[in-house]
Every structure is written in C-alpha cells, then in structure tokens.
Amino acid sequence: MPFNIVVCIKQIIDPEMPATQFKLDKAAKRQLRDGANLVISAYDQNALEVALQLKEKAGGKVTALSLGEAGASSALKSALGMGADEAILLSDPAFLECDQFGVAHVLAAGIRKLGGYDLVLCGCVSGDWGDRMVGSLLAEELGIGCATFATRIEAVDGALILRRVVENGVERLEGKPPLVATIVSDETNTPRYPKLRDIMAAGKKTIPVWKAADLQVDAARLGAASRRAEVDDLYIPVRDSKCEVIDGETAEEKADRLALRLRELKLI
Amino acid sequence: MPGILVVTVGEGERLSRNALEVLGGASRLGGRLGEGVAAVALGERAEAAAPALIAHGSQTVYTVSSPLFKEYQAELLLAALLPVCEKAQPRIILLATDSMGGDVAPRLAHRLRGSMVSECLEMDGATGGQGLRFVRQAYGGKALAAMVPKAFPAVVTVKLRTMEPAVPQDGRTGQTVPVGVDLKAVEARTRVLDRQAEESTGIKLEDARVVVSGGRGLKGPEGFKVLGELAQLLKGAVGASRAATDAGWVPASMQVGQTGKTVAPDLYIAVGISGATQHIAGMSGAKTIVAINTDPEAPIFKLAQLGVVADYRTMLPRLLAKCRELTAG
Numbered sequence: 046m047p048f049n050i051v052v053c054i055k056q057i058i059d060p061e062m063p064a065t066q067f068k069l070d071k072a073a074k075r076q077l078r079d080g081a082n083l084v085i086s087a088y089d090q091n092a093l094e095v096a097l098q099l100k101e102k103a104g105g106k107v108t109a110l111s112l113g114e115a116g117a118s119s120a121l122k123s124a125l126g127m128g129a130d131e132a133i134l135l136s137d138p139a140f141l142e143c144d145q146f147g148v149a150h151v152l153a154a155g156i157r158k159l160g161g162y163d164l165v166l167c168g169c170v171s172g173d174w175g176d177r178m179v180g181s182l183l184a185e186e187l188g189i190g191c192a193t194f195a196t197r198i199e200a201v202d203g204a205l206i207l208r209r210v211v212e213n214g215v216e217r218l219e220g221k222p223p224l225v226a227t228i229v230s231d232e233t234n235t236p237r238y239p240k241l242r243d244i245m246a247a248g249k250k251t252i253p254v255w256k257a258a259d260l261q262v263d264a265a266r267l268g269a270a271s272r273r274a275e276v277d278d279l280y281i282p283v284r285d286s287k288c289e290v291i292d293g294e295t296a297e298e299k300a301d302r303l304a305l306r307l308r309e310l311k312l313i
Numbered sequence: 314m315p316g317i318l319v320v321t322v323g324e325g326e327r328l329s330r331n332a333l334e335v336l337g338g339a340s341r342l343g344g345r346l347g348e349g350v351a352a353v354a355l356g357e358r359a360e361a362a363a364p365a366l367i368a369h370g371s372q373t374v375y376t377v378s379s380p381l382f383k384e385y386q387a388e389l390l391l392a393a394l395l396p397v398c399e400k401a402q403p404r405i406i407l408l409a410t411d412s413m414g415g416d417v418a419p420r421l422a423h424r425l426r427g428s429m430v431s432e433c434l435e436m437d438g439a440t441g442g443q444g445l446r447f448v449r450q451a452y453g454g455k456a457l458a459a460m461v462p463k464a465f466p467a468v469v470t471v472k473l474r475t476m477e478p479a480v481p482q483d484g485r486t487g488q489t490v491p492v493g494v495d496l497k498a499v500e501a502r503t504r505v506l507d508r509q510a511e512e513s514t515g516i517k518l519e520d521a522r523v524v525v526s527g528g529r530g531l532k533g534p535e536g537f538k539v540l541g542e543l544a545q546l547l548k549g550a551v552g553a554s555r556a557a558t559d560a561g562w563v564p565a566s567m568q569v570g571q572t573g574k575t576v577a578p579d580l581y582i583a584v585g586i587s588g589a590t591q592h593i594a595g596m597s598g599a600k601t602i603v604a605i606n607t608d609p610e611a612p613i614f615k616l617a618q619l620g621v622v623a624d625y626r627t628m629l630p631r632l633l634a635k636c637r638e639l640t641a642g
Contacts, residue, residue, distance in 0.1 A: 060453050060590050060591075064590075064612060064615060069456060074458075076452055076456070087591075088572070145429070146422075146423070169572055170571055170572055173451070174452075175450060175452070175571060176429075176431040177415045177431055178429060181416065181418075181423075182419050182423055185423040185424065186423075189502065190388070190502025191387065191502075192503050193412070193415060193416050206506070207503075210412075210565050211412045212411060212412055212566070214508060214509050214510040214566060215565070216507070216509075218503045219503065219504045220502060221503075224502065229572050230572075231558070231559060231561075231565060232559055232560060232561035235559065272463065273422075273427070273429070273462065273463055274428040274429070274460045274461060274464070274467070275463055276458050276459070277446055277459045278459040279456055279457070279458050279459075280457055281455065281457075284615075284616070286617075288615070288617050288618065288620045289618060289620070290621070290622070291619060296623045296631065299623050300621075300623075300628045300629075300632040300635055301631065303603070303619065303621055303632060304632055304638075304639055305639070306619060307580075307603070307619075308639045312580045313547055313580075313636055313639065313640055
C-alpha cells in the first residue's frame, strides 16, 4: 500500500564546525553564521532516509518540507537529490520570529495544504537548539498520534510498525496512519549520498515557496509577540580546565603514567 | 495552591533517581520563589508513591491510578494530566527528560496553552516569580541559553544528572488527592506490540561513578572487550558514542550523548572518541575527563583534564594491567 510521507527538514549552521569558530550574535541571541557551512540537521537527514526506504518498499511519495529563509531551498534541493519526489519551502517574514510552537503551527498548515498525508517525519531533536519539541507539537496541531525516537518504520497490511528506542531497550509499536514519527539514528538509517546526476537534476528545479497568505495560519500564532518563552541571555560557558597531556616514549609508558596519575588523583 | 507541580510516572514506594532529581530541583526553586511543591503520580498503583513524594517535599500528591497505565501511552498520560492540572493550577510543571517526559511535555504545554523549556540544567527565580529563568544547553552544549517563560504554565523538562536529588525529611506531612479520570475513553493511536529490554548486567550506565566509553576509534566491536574489563575493575560501566552505536557495534542503550544517556560520573574515560558536540552534551557533567585518541587535534582534548595521544590497542591492555596492580591490596 503506497504511503504519502512528508519529511520536515531544517537547515542549520553545521554543528561540527570547530569549536574555536563558534560565535554568537548577542543581539539576535543566536549563533553568528560568519560564512560557516549550512547543512540539513543530522536527524532530519535520518528521517529522509527512513522515508525513502519506506517508499522503496511500500510505494508512495516523499515530500520534503522546510520552514526557513530563501536559502533553505538549497537544503530542499539536497533532499530532492537524495530521492524526495517533491519539495516545498514555507517562507515569509512573518515566520522568522516564530518559536517552536509557531514553527509547528506553520508546518502543520503546510502539511494540511499538501493534503492526503499518511506519515509525517522529522528529526528527534533540533539540530541547533537541541529541543525535542516540534515533532510532538506537530502531532498536536494536526490532531494525530505521535511516536518519538523511532529508528525504523515498516508497512504491514496498511498499518505502520515502528521500532522505537527507549531508555533500556527497544519497543515495537503499531500505529494507524496518519501519524507523526520523530527519528533517531541507528545502523539502518544512515542517510544515503545523493548521486551526482540527481544532485544536478535537483539543482535545476524551482522549489515552490508558500507564504503566510498561501496558508491557513492564525496571525496571532506568528511573530515575536506569539513567542511563549524568550531567550534572556545566550552565552558561551567558560571552561577553565586545561588538558594535562600524559606523555611517554611508548604507549605502555603512557599507560603506566596515566594509571599512576589517576591513582594520585584518587580517581582509581 | 502550590505553584510547582512535579510529574511522576510509574513510581513506587522507593522513588527513582530521576524523580528525586526533579523533586530536588523543584524544592530549591520553590524555596527561592516562595512557592510550594505538589506532585502528580500516575501509575497502576499511584498511591504507593505518595508517602515518598510527601517525604521528599510535596505538599500535595495527586494520584491517578489505572490498570491501563501498564502500557505506557502518551495519550493516556496526557488525558490523566489535564484534569490534574485543572485542579492544581500550577504555574510551573516539571518533568524528567526521559523518554516519557520528552514525549509528554510539549504536548502538555500545547494543550494547556503554556510555554515549554526543554532539558533545563539550572532553575532560578526570586519571591513572586521575579527573575524566573531556566538555563539550557544550545548548539550541542557550545552555548547556554537562559529562557524566561512568557506563557504559563511553563512546562519544563529537567536534564538528568544535573540536579541534586531531594532528601527525605521525617515528619513532613501532605495530603494525597486521588483524581478519577475515565481513561477507557482515550483513543490510543499507537499500540506497543512488544518490548525488548537490553541486557544490563552490573552497574547502570546513568548511575555509574566511572564510565569507560568507546567511539569510532575502536574500529569495531572487539575493542569494547578491554573497555569492559577496565570498567569492571574500576566498578564502572561502559558507554559508547553515536558512531559506535550507529555502526551496530554495541546496543543503542549504551550511547552517551544528546539522544542517548546523560552521565555525570566522577571519572569519564573517552577512548577513540573525537568529541562531537552531541556526545559532549551527554557527558560534559563528568568531574574528570580522560581522553585517549590517536588524533591530537580531536575536540575531546579541549574538554578533557587528562589526555593521552596513543593507539588504544597498545595502551588499554597495559592501562588495565597497571590499574589492576595499583588497586590490588
């Protein structure tokens, strides 16, 4: 049975940039880009992979959806290059100041406009802010069920079977579509590298942009006034530890010295 | 009416460490704000947790008991919490950032039209709610953000292993208020088919005072054997980076990191772990960090107090032997 899958992706500043290059825009209370690379949030990439694998097995369609500024279309093109069938950008000045509640409201409006969806996927954690909010909030906005921290999704007789990671083990859930699932990485969902020809084909496509006027959104849910919590301060914590390097001529010597040092520090 | 409500699920006569941490944070915040602390216990026999919750600082314990709680279900928990919140009218709702808390908190905030702060490590405020702020990590722990709620109730999930657990006090009294909720009417949209608990022998990773962790630099699952022996000698537990668990070398439950476990041991030995931001988010609370890596530029060395540039294959067996020698007798 074919599944209509929407994958919500977010373009962020590459989190794996060297820590020394990490800078904050204190006024805007966010990271300063300063020419750093932009990437699709890692767990959103895993979500795309899960969607593509499900489509390969069960048939259907994968639509990548992103809320962002105009530049986010490059992330959507990457998603197309990986194999997504369609990509839509939700972009409007009114969306810029939204918090997670506002983002979920707008994404849900985009998903409803797309219509006919069976499964909505996104990463389990926001790649920059690190919250675990948008997926669950999407489920509330759409009035559908939610499974968080899923790693694998299979289709069996029209139902979805999700494998979910919990504290000390794994759960298998059965879910009736439509459903939201947030995705965490495991050995089965490493994101595929797009083929060069698919990247080039995607590069030629125009990504449709939907603005606030194109969506059924509540103006009171958008903009700075709608934010439910404010960032009062954003700062880089000072780490005052210096690394003591344990040296030696051989690895064995280093091992001996480390053991002695740990003993000295009463850590062993 | 106590302004702070602590949510606990499946707790019994002896409270879990996670619950004690949230209660500890709640009591201290309550003290600063001049607010009382209430708790809600959800479970098959929720009343069993009431005495312990009271002894650890709850003035009121709301209980919702149902056999339906045998299977954890976000919709059931939400259906039970809404009438409790209606009764309790909390200003701040605290939950642990475990898989249940993470699931329930944003949805609870949405239904109550409140705000949410996730994975808070510090909570502050003064009498009357002035200066109420919740500090959390952002950008994988490279920055800290102090959040101020504008909408209430503020639903806050507390990052594990960052708050001092509550201590019980004899003679504390409180009231237990059972709340009846018809949970049979709740539409379950997901159903648990089965659950496989991963074998956990020995000390639990999230409680261990010593953690020996392996990463990509181990190049395969075999490397974890010597790490296991060292952990056992030091009475600790073995952890892993996301690279190692994603590669399937060790079970996912051993992952330390943003989407794995948060640990705050006295000693954290990181072997073949580069120090990616999401890993650091799970272990930056460790008191002493030792890094063993062949790459002197690995980001982990910026965090570690002790560092060794070496190949673990030659180093670890010798480290194990030397530690054995030093700790014997």
